[in-house]
Amino acid sequence: MTSIDLQQTRRFRWKKFATEGAGRLIIFLVGSVILWALISAFLIERPDRYLPSPLSVVLSSADMLYKGSLLSFYSDTLTRLLFGGAVGILIGIPVGLALGLNRTVADMFYPLMNFFQSVSGIAIFPIIVIWFGNSDTTVLIVVLYTSFFPITFNVLSGVRAVPVRYIQAARTLGASRLQVVRDVLLPGAMPSIAVGTRLSVGFAWRAVIAGEMLAGRPGLGNMIFSGQELDNSAQIILGMVMIGITWIVLDHYLLRPLEADTIERWGLVQR
Amino acid sequence: MSGEAKLIIQDLCHHYPDEYTGQSVHALEGINLQVYENEFVAIVGPSGCGKTTLLNIVAGLLPYREGRAMVDGVEIRGPGPDRGVVFQEHAILPWRTVARNIGHGLELQRVPKEETRRRVQEYIDLVGLTGFENRYPHELSGGMKQRVAVARTLCADPVIMLMDEPFAAVDAQTRITLQDELNRIVMATHKTILFITHSVEEAAFLGDRCIVFSRRPGRIKTEIKIDIPREQRVWKEMGTNPKFTEARDQILHLVRQEVTSDDEH
Ligand SMILES: Nc1ncnc2c1ncn2[C@@H]1O[C@H](COP(=O)(O)OP(=O)(O)OP(=O)(O)O)[C@@H](O)[C@H]1O
């Protein structure tokens, strides 16, 4: 192999790495951190108070890791997110399906659902606190409540959008009503289920953070909140960074592969 | 016609209610029709004369109140695997591969996996899709999708196959190929088929019998026997086949009578 060939192969690999999957993600993250470090070092007057440098955030995280609080905050928050979000979604899918299947039932419940959808998770927070106190249960209920609506409404409209022809085709092949749900309506509603799941997890994530702040339960949200009280900006930024990175990782390793294996593979959406 | 009647329709009428005006649309009037075993019956008629209505009733997708419709002596009540349908817009499921679409009917009937695989492969080969077993519909051309739809229906082994303008949505060249192929498939499988079309040529080329419908409310105006052996039905040779040209011109004339300029749509 000549040196030119070698150079070209190398450049080609580099380009591939930079434009695909994990490589693209890493480059984006590293770039952002460098930009952040430059701004903090050269543009901000008192960086420790207003925009701590990446290094001081890393030091703060090392400190909290050493004390053992960081991982426990993080796992508390993640548990609430995944548990509350999963239950909300797992309830939302069959409810949305039932509403999508039956117009009479849907017309009956629609106003009620619409009403509660407009009353956000934060707005119901006080009443839940009165019922369950400043507890984990309260945070979980708010997370569940918040994640329930996006998925439910999306499944509902997704089921309705499945072409009648597909249902008829399955029926003439001998499908029972249940088989139509399994083979036609559920996969047909997958694009909406994917959108709904994304929205639900996203909203649930915000609800966890807000819920922890309001209920004062230990976790990332609370860590950010107490960072302000302690005048510890590094701790606040650490919390924000962890929230953002968690979302990117969830999206990249959970939601995107789910979509790639279903709706993209089936040609129902283009990327 | 020899053999027994697979489909029997007696004095069938249909009115569509119109919820907005309160009037109803009279779509079918006094239809009497029998389709015999191994017979290919083509229906032509002006647009809006009730052809699709008739097919939907036979498919069990549209409930009827006046008259009778029976398949294999059993009154039609809802859809069932004894009546396979090929729709104009293929309607194969985007989330199933070619093989899983074609095997869907057998899967629903809980036919054992091994037998399903064998029969699916047989029909994939029959419609010329060998090598495309694991493709998804969005990776296929329009003509290939329609082949999948035909194979899916055949594979479920219905008593009668219903086709509503199945080749209307593909280009002219593909249509000719698909018509030739359908002929070959009919020879190979001896299926009983009720076939709806706008195309007089298609009806004359494919049908053992061609039913001409009147304008709405659809009635059977005439029927024409097309007595050409299947082996001779190849497009290359049809242009010079006097039986074909005669039947085609006759049907064309009858359809033209129905389509007058003032209510053509
Ligand atoms: N769901 C419906 N509700 C009310 N009227 C209908 C409905 N479906 C069809 N019609 C009317 O019934 C008549 C027959 O319709 P049909 O679809 O059976 O015609 P067709 O012969 O298949 O027409 P084409 O050749 O254009 O497909 C038409 O006048 C149509 O407007």
Ligand SMILES: [Mg+2]
């Ligand atoms: Mg029609």
